[in-house]
Amino acid sequence: MPVMYCALFDYATGDDYGKSYMVHSVIKSGGNLAQILFAGFASAREAYLTNEGTWASNFLLAMQPGVWGERFYALTPFIGIFFLGIGTGFILYELLIRILAYPIRFFWVLWPLFLTLTIQCMPYIRGGLFWHPGMAHYDIPFAMALLYIAGTMQYYRTGKRRYLPFLLLSSIYLGGSHYQAMLLCWLSLLFLLGFVLIRGDRKRKELFFSLVFVLLQLIGFYFCYKAPGNNARAEAEFSFTASRLADAVIQSVIQSTIDGAGYLIETRWPVIFLFLVFLFGVSLHKHTRIRHRWMYAILIVYFYLVYCAMYTPGLYYGTYGASLDLSGGYYDVNYYVFLLFVTLLSLLIGNATGNLITNRDDLDPPIRKCVNAGMIIIAVSCVLLFRHLIGRTTDYICVDFITSGQLADFQDQMQERLRILEDDSVKDAVVPQMNDQQGPFMHMALSEDPECFTNWAAALYFQKDSIVAIPRNEFYDL
Numbered sequence: 335m336p337v338m339y340c341a342l343f344d345y346a347t348g349d350d351y352g353k354s355y356m357v358h359s360v361i362k363s364g365g366n367l368a369q370i371l372f373a374g375f376a377s378a379r380e381a382y383l384t385n386e387g388t389w390a391s392n393f394l395l396a397m398q399p400g401v402w403g404e405r406f407y408a409l410t411p412f413i414g415i416f417f418l419g420i421g422t423g424f425i426l427y428e429l430l431i432r433i434l435a436y437p438i439r440f441f442w443v444l445w446p447l448f449l450t451l452t453i454q455c456m457p458y459i460r461g462g463l464f465w466h467p468g469m470a471h472y473d474i475p476f477a478m479a480l481l482y483i484a485g486t487m488q489y490y491r492t493g494k495r496r497y498l499p500f501l502l503l504s505s506i507y508l509g510g511s512h513y514q515a516m517l518l519c520w521l522s523l524l525f526l527l528g529f530v531l532i533r534g535d536r537k538r539k540e541l542f543f544s545l546v547f548v549l550l551q552l553i554g555f556y557f558c559y560k561a562p563g564n565n566a567r568a569e570a571e572f573s574f575t576a577s578r579l580a581d582a583v584i585q586s587v588i589q590s591t592i593d594g595a596g597y598l599i600e601t602r603w604p605v606i607f608l609f610l611v612f613l614f615g616v617s618l619h620k621h622t623r624i625r626h627r628w629m630y631a632i633l634i635v636y637f638y639l640v641y642c643a644m645y646t647p648g649l650y651y652g653t654y655g656a657s658l659d660l661s662g663g664y665y666d667v668n669y670y671v672f673l674l675f676v677t678l679l680s681l682l683i684g685n686a687t688g689n690l691i692t693n694r695d696d697l698d699p700p701i702r703k704c705v706n707a708g709m710i711i712i713a714v715s716c717v718l719l720f721r722h723l724i725g726r727t728t729d730y731i732c733v734d735f736i737t738s739g740q741l742a743d744f745q746d747q748m749q750e751r752l753r754i755l756e757d758d759s760v761k762d763a764v765v766p767q768m769n770d771q772q773g774p775f776m777h778m779a780l781s782e783d784p785e786c787f788t789n790w791a792a793a794l795y796f797q798k799d800s801i802v803a804i805p806r807n808e809f810y811d812l
Contacts, residue, residue: 335729336728336729336732336733336736337411337415337453337463337728337729337732337774338411338412339732339736340411340464340732340735340736340741340773340774340775341408341409341410341411341412341464342408343408343741343744343745343748343775344407344408344410344411344464344775345400345404345407345748345775345777346398346400346404346407346466346795347465347776347777347778347788348467348776348778348787348788348791349395349465349467349778349791350395350398350400350407350465350466350467350795351788351791351792351794351795351796352787352790352791352794352795353377353381353392353395353396353398353467354377354395354396354397354398354400354401354795355377355791355794355795356373356374356376356377356380356396357370357373357374357377357396357397357401358400358401358795359373359797360372360373361401361402362797373396374393374396374397375393377392377393377395377396378390378392378393378395378396379392381395381396381563382561382562382563383561383562383563384562384563385563386561386563386564387557387558387559387560387561387563387564388471388510388511388512388513388558389510389554389557389558389561390506390507390508390509390510390511390554391470391471391474391475391510391511391512392510394470394471394474395466395467395470395471398410398466398467398470399413399466400466404752404756407466410463410464410465410466410469411463411464411469413469413474414462414463414469414473414474415453415463417473417474417477417478418449418452418453418473418476418477418670419449420477420481421476421477421478421479421480421481422445422448422449422452422477422480422670422674423445423449424480424481424484424485425480425481425483425484425674426441426444426445426448427441427445427484428483428484428487428488429678430444430681432487432488432491433487434681436618437618440614440618443614444611444614444677447607447610448607448673448677451603451604451607451673452670452673453728454603454727454728454729455597455601455603455604455669455673455726455727455728456666456669456670456728457662457665457666457668457669458662458663458665458666459728459731459774460662460774460775460776461661461662461663461666461776462662462663462666463728463774464774464775464776465775465776468661468662468663468666468776469663471512471661471663472512472514472661472663472664472666472667473663473666474511475508475511475512475514475515476512476514476515476518476667476670478504478507478508478511478515479508479511479515479516479518479519480518481500481504482501482504482505482508482519482547483518483519483522485497485500485501485504486501486522486523486526486544486547487526489501489540489543489544490526490540490541490544493539493540498543501543501547502547502550505547505548505550505551505554506550506554508551508554509550509551509552509553509554509555509557509558510554510557510558512667513555513558513647514644514647514648514664514667514668515667516551516554516555517643517644517646517647518640518643518644518671519548519551520548520551521639521640521643522640523544523545523548525636526544527541578650579646579650581649582646582649582650583646585645585649586642586643586644586645586646586649587642589645589649590641590642590644590645590668590672591642593645593668593672594641594672594676597669597672597673598676600726601726602726603727604673604676607677608676608677608680609680611677611680611681611684612680612681612683612684612687613684614681614684615680615681615682615683615684615685615687615688616684616685616687616688617684617688618684618685618688633678633682634679634682634683637674637675637678637679638675638679640671640675641668641671641672641674641675644667644668644671645668647664648660648664728774731773731774732773732774734773735772735773735774740772740773741773744768744772744773744775744777747766747768748768750765750766751765751766751768755792755796755798755801756796758797760798761798761799761800762798762799762800762801763793763796763798763800763801763802764801764802764803764804764809765780765801765802765803765804765809766803766804766805766806766809766810767779767780767781767803767804767805767806767809768780768803779803780792780801780802780803781802781803782802782803782804783802784800784801784802789801789802789803
C-alpha cells in the first residue's frame, strides 16, 4: 500500500524527457495514432544512433506514460509490479507445478511471498519501480524473458501451436530489449538442449522452432551490438574481444558471489524466506520427480552459473573505463535472478534432505512436526527481529518519505515547477532548484547550466528555448 500511495505522486524526470519529447510533441499538437507511433520509432532511432543500441527498449522509453498527461506517469510503478508479477508467476508455476509436480497450494503460498520480496528488497527502487526508463529497460525485459522461458517449456512439453505467436513476438522484442534478458533466454535454451540430449527425446518440431526463435533474438542482438550509440556511450569503439570477455566472466563469478552474500546479510528477509522454502521442500519431498542425487547437483550448479552470468554484460561494459556508471536497474535484475536461484536452491536442498531422512532405515522422524517447529521459529524470529527487518524495505522507505512530510513538500514543489514549464507563453523558463534526494523517487535535478543534459532534455520536452534552475531564495526575490 505505501508503494501504491507514493505512486500517485510520481513524476517524469531526466531521461523520461530526453527519450520521449518527440512523442509528447505529437500528442500535444493533436497527432493521430499513426503519427504517435512514427514519433516513437523516430525517438528509438535517435537513441540507437546516439546513446543506446537496445532498439526495442528505446521505443518503450519513448512511450512513457507521462506523454499522455503528467498524472499518467503515476502508472509507472503499477506497470512494473504487473510485469514482475506475471513474469515470476508464470515461471514459478511452470517449474514448481508442471516440472517438479508440487501441489498447486504450494505455488499460491510461495509466489506472493516471492513477489513481495522482489519488490520490498530490490536494491534500487528508484529505477526498479518509480522511474520509467529503469522499469522499461530492465523490469519489463526481465519479465518477458521469464514469460518466454515458461512459454518455451510449455510448448516443448505439449507441442501445442497456440504458444508459437507469443514466442515469435517475444523473441523479436527480446532481441532488442536488454542484454541480461537475452542472456537469460539463451542459457535457458542451452539447458533445454541438454535436457533433450539426456532424455533422448525426439521432439524435432519443437526443438526446431525453439532454435528459430533464438536465431531471431541473435539477429536482434546483432543490431543492438552494431548500434553507433554504443560507441558514443562507451566513448570508444565498442567490440567483443576474448580478453575482455574472459575478464568479465571471471569477475562475474567473484562479484555475484560477494553480492549474493551481501543480499542475505544486509536485507535479512530473504534468509527467513529461504528457511521457509527449505521447510516446504522437506515436507513435499515425496512429490518431486527428481529421483537421482546427481540431478540435484547439476540443477544447483546450473542455476548458480546463470545467476553469475547476469553480471557479465555490465562488467564487460565496465572494461571500457572505470568512469562508466551502470544503471541501478542492472543491479535490480541481478537481485531478481539471485532470489530466483536461492529459492530453487533452498527447495532442492529441502527435497534432498527429506529424501535422505526418509531413506534411512534407522530413522523415522515425524517430518510434519519438524516443519511445524520450523514455522514457529520463523514466526518468533519475525516478531523479535521486526524492527531490524523492515529498515531497508521499500515500504519502510515509502512510509518514512510520507510521514516525514517530504512527500507533501515534493508534491508542492513539482506542482510549482510544472505551472511554469507548462505555460506556453514562457520560452526561457526559470524555476527554483530542487533536491535530487526524494525518497523512493528518481529526480534528476535541473541546474543553473541550460546546456546540461537534464535541462536540455526538459527544454525539448516542454518546448522551451532554455530552462535554468536557480536557488530557491533567489527565485522568490525575482
